[in-house]
Amino acid sequence: QVQLQESGPRLVKPSETLSLTCTVSGDSITSDGYSWNWIRQPAGKGLEWIGRVYSNAVANYSPSLQSRLTMSLDTSKNQFSLRLNSVTAADTAVYYCARDPSFGRWLDPWGQGTQVIVSP
Amino acid sequence: AIQLTQSPSSLSASAGDRVTITCRASQGIASAVAWYQQKPGMGPKLLIYDASRLERGVPSRFSGRGSGTDFTLTISSLQPEDFATYFCQQFNSFPPTFGQGTRLEIK
Numbered sequence: 323q324v325q326l327q328e329s330g331p332r333l334v335k336p337s338e339t340l341s342l343t344c345t346v347s348g349d350s351i352t353s354d355g356y357s358w359n360w361i362r363q364p365a366g367k368g369l370e371w372i373g374r375v376y377s378n379a380v381a382n383y384s385p386s387l388q389s390r391l392t393m394s395l396d397t398s399k400n401q402f403s404l405r406l407n408s409v410t411a412a413d414t415a416v417y418y419c420a421r422d423p424s425f426g427r428w429l430d431p432w433g434q435g436t437q438v439i440v441s442p
Numbered sequence: 443a444i445q446l447t448q449s450p451s452s453l454s455a456s457a458g459d460r461v462t463i464t465c466r467a468s469q470g471i472a473s474a475v476a477w478y479q480q481k482p483g484m485g486p487k488l489l490i491y492d493a494s495r496l497e498r499g500v501p502s503r504f505s506g507r508g509s510g511t512d513f514t515l516t517i518s519s520l521q522p523e524d525f526a527t528y529f530c531q532q533f534n535s536f537p538p539t540f541g542q543g544t545r546l547e548i549k
Contacts, residue, residue: 368540368542385443418486427476427492434485
């Protein structure tokens with residue numbers, strides 16, 4: 323059974339960098355062709371796709387966030403990570419990680435999510 | 443980016459009812475739609491992919507239809523565990539985008 327678990331600080335100050343890690347169990351992040359995705363959901367709102375990093379470490383980012391984003395793999399720990407710099411209150415959300423084993427057709431499974439609050 | 447508009451945004455129904463949720467795309471997206479179920483405090487769960495293919499282990503009371511710009515998710519006979527929020531997602535065009543969600547509540 324594949325499981326994903328997000329981790330990272332709950333509180334980040336404005337203008338600083340948000341860093342999150344997703345730990346994968348039951349699958350390898352180097353599985354050929356898979357991508358590892360980040361999605362966020364502000365309170366009471368819908369889902370926003372943030373970006374993905376492929377098993378070969380190539381990353382694609384949402385155009386609205388790409389200037390502030392970096393995603394990477396840590397194969398030794400079977401983890402992938404997200405760094406979003408220069409955060410503002412608008413980046414407050416629940417952040418989810420998810421696997422795409424389908425070459426861009428669906429996301430499954432998802433982690434349970436982690437709340438990040440941007441506040442002084 | 444392609445916009446997905448779900449309707450209704452919320453829906454009250456009773457156990458045993460048949461319900462249909464609609465997802466309309468701002469431009470044609472072939473059959474590149476997935477549907478997810480989300481319960482409070484949890485990540486979304488995949489129900490349907492490629493617009494109409496049922497994910498393994500998902501009850502057959504869930505079904506999806508559509509292509510182009512109009513898509514539907516139907517639950518044929520609501521069970522208590524089906525009361526949740528449902529999202530559509532398109533993968534045809536970069537970046538992937540989601541509908542705003544439909545909250546299904548107990549009447």
